[in-house]
Amino acid sequence: MAQAYKTETGNGSPQNGRTGARFRSLLDGWRGDPGIWRRGLVLAALAVLIALLMILHAQVPNRIGNLGSLSETFLPWFAVFIPVILVVAVVRRSATALIALLLPTIVWLNLFGGLIADKSGGTGDLTVATHNVNAGNPDPEGTAKKVAASGADLLALQELPVGQVTAYEQALAGTYKYHSVQGTVGLWSKYPMTDTAPVDIRLGWTRAMRSTVRTPEGAVAVYVAHMPSVRVKLNAGFTANQRDNSADALGEAIAHDRTGKIVLLGDLNGTMNDRSLRSITSQLRSTQGAAGDGFGFSWPASFPMARIDQIMVKGVEPVSSWTLPQTDSDHLPIAARIRL
Incomplete structure (x- = not known):
């Protein structure tokens, strides 16, 4: 009867009591174990090493296989x-x-904690989008329409093969009055375009x-670029010299x-942390870093x-930045809203 009363009227305290007892038992076991300070020295050293690599990533040399750029690409x-x-x-x-372990945790949060929260807010004047469509894309028309569905006023595409340019042009003709394709990159716009050149x-x-x-709010210089690909090879490391x-x-052109x-707008084949893109990143702001929701990873799809x-932008204010739904490309398209 006493057990029945306990079951019928209890508020979970028996279970909580057992959990608390186990926790106290665990603490008591640690208190009585002098080896807790001697064990795990290798783990502790590994934690410190990871923290130092994040703090000093700019000091990792690129002379051997571009290890510095490789580590910075996947730093998060x-x-x-x-x-x-x-x-x-x-x-x-x-x-x-x-x-x-507190050391790498604090360092990581200091470097990337700000990217976790959604920083978007307010209204903007211009929506832009960019997508590496993949030269081997089996459905160029469908891919073009999916990205255009984002409502972008400006749409940049990269890796346009000669044989598929017409398909993209036809798919986007009803949405964008103005466009230009230069080499393997193209820009589609709802507003007039002038001074267009490779x-x-x-x-x-030509890849830029x-x-x-x-625009109704004034002239904007729009660059579209597709940097050369990078490779990770066992015998050569992170090969990125051409990039x-x-x-x-x-x-230099932007400067x-x-x-x-x-x-x-474009596929730069590198992240904002990659030192080799410093000639670009030192001049422009990432819309994802300034106003994005999360990391916004785009590759592989x-x-x-x-x-x-x-x-990336200069002289305008990012309002929001996000990734778009997957297409038949190996990259995700991305978009941003900016205030002119």
């Missing part, structure tokens, strides 16, 4: 080591490792362009642009691990 993913070390430290009952990024063929878009040279050339308002597709 250093966070995956934190829960792994936490679990092993608890299993090993290592107080030293748990305390050391931008030499030292490749020998610039146009002045005449780096092209980034420097694009950075000499006298237009007060600039928007860069099946399991996004890095944001190598970028929308």
